[in-house]
């Protein structure tokens with residue numbers, strides 16, 4: 001089996017862009033296994049690796065490909081952005097610690113921010129001076145986000161925030177948080193919500209990392225105890241936060257979700273390589289017809305994911321709301337990655353139980369980490385059940401579930 005090509009240009013311009021990007025990445029991407037590689041976990045070294053990589057992209061003009069030039073980006077369409085991310089995925093590098101800032105906060109501030117907010121935040125997001133986190137979910141508000149209870153009361157020229165958030169990725173490294181708060185407890189639940197930009201160094205903010213079954217802690221609980229947030233940090237109007245949050249979530253499930261497919265194509269290639277190296281009865285398991293069939297199925301699913309990803313990117317380019325189509329992308333990448341990681345565990349047989357602390361673990365336990373981490377894929381950024389509900393109602397026109 002030869003390694004298939006991941007990005008083919010579909011137009012002359014895109015093809016030329018991809019050629020230039022590939023040449024640059026070949027010359028500049030750090031070696032696999034260096035900090036910033038997805039396989040090295042999500043600790044402080046990972047964040048610094050992401051920062052180094054993102055800064056290199058920024059300095060060479062490859063950061064913010066889809067951002068307008070007035071905000072320091074390349075001003076290209078979502079198709080180019082996706083093509084670059086897919087290609088980058090092949091090089092094993094990552095800017096994941098900056099995905100929330102560049103992929104979600106930046107585009108939200110561009111649409112809803114005041115000139116002062118744009119000037120203050122956008123340059124520092126793009127040059128990766130500041131890490132952002134997303135303070136949306138709460139213990140009683142995940143899929144039903146509008147049930148959130150963290151309160152903000154207007155007092156003079158500040159809001160005073162009290163409450164708790166949970167599952168906040170990278171909060172322990174973040175400089176800023178986009179925070180959804182309830183400003184009118186009497187209004188219908190979608191209407192009484194506001195969107196604040198919160199400095200994580202504000203007195204009263206406490207971040208407690210949550211350890212996951214991978215052994216790492218890359219998300220957190222966040223507690224707000226009489227935290228003062230200047231009114232100037234309100235994004236959109238008071239009680240207009242739901243509309244603002246929809247811009248953020250559209251970007252998370254749209255552009256962000258399509259890029260996720262690129263990572264899993266890289267994972268697939270690594271699995272093919274593993275099958276080449278793994279022997280059974282004197283020959284590589286890659287020769288086994290059942291293994292080849294399984295790999296073929298993954299490849300077909302990945303190509304479908306790629307096509308749907310480009311469909312979403314084309315919709316974004318044309319200014320069409322990709323909403324329910326991006327649910328297909330989310331559902332597909334998350335379930336496909338779980339299937340691929342299950343397959344790798346089966347491939348390793350009893351050896352699949354050896355974690356990184358065993359010197360006999362294959363590839364230093366990288367696959368065990370990926371397998372355990374993949375369990376979260378069908379929860380983060382909206383669960384599979386919720387995505388199926390959206391597809392059923394909004395694409396298939398089925399009646400609303402009760």
Ligand SMILES: Cc1cc2nc3c(=O)[nH]c(=O)nc-3n(C[C@H](O)[C@H](O)[C@H](O)COP(=O)(O)OP(=O)(O)OC[C@H]3O[C@@H](n4cnc5c(N)ncnc54)[C@H](O)[C@@H]3O)c2cc1C
Pocket residue numbers: 133134135136137138139140141142143144166167168169170219376379380381382383384385386389
């Ligand atoms: C790795 C990871 C990182 C995360 N990072 C962040 C972050 O940075 N910021 C942030 O704000 N949040 C983050 N989250 C939280 C994530 O958005 C929520 O976990 C997710 O939205 C689900 O909410 P919940 O956990 O409260 O589950 P619940 O909403 O309580 O759901 C429980 C179960 O009920 C099902 N269910 C709920 N509603 C429906 C429905 N209408 N129809 C059918 N089934 C339903 C769900 O599918 C699920 O199986 C992260 C989560 C994970 C796993």
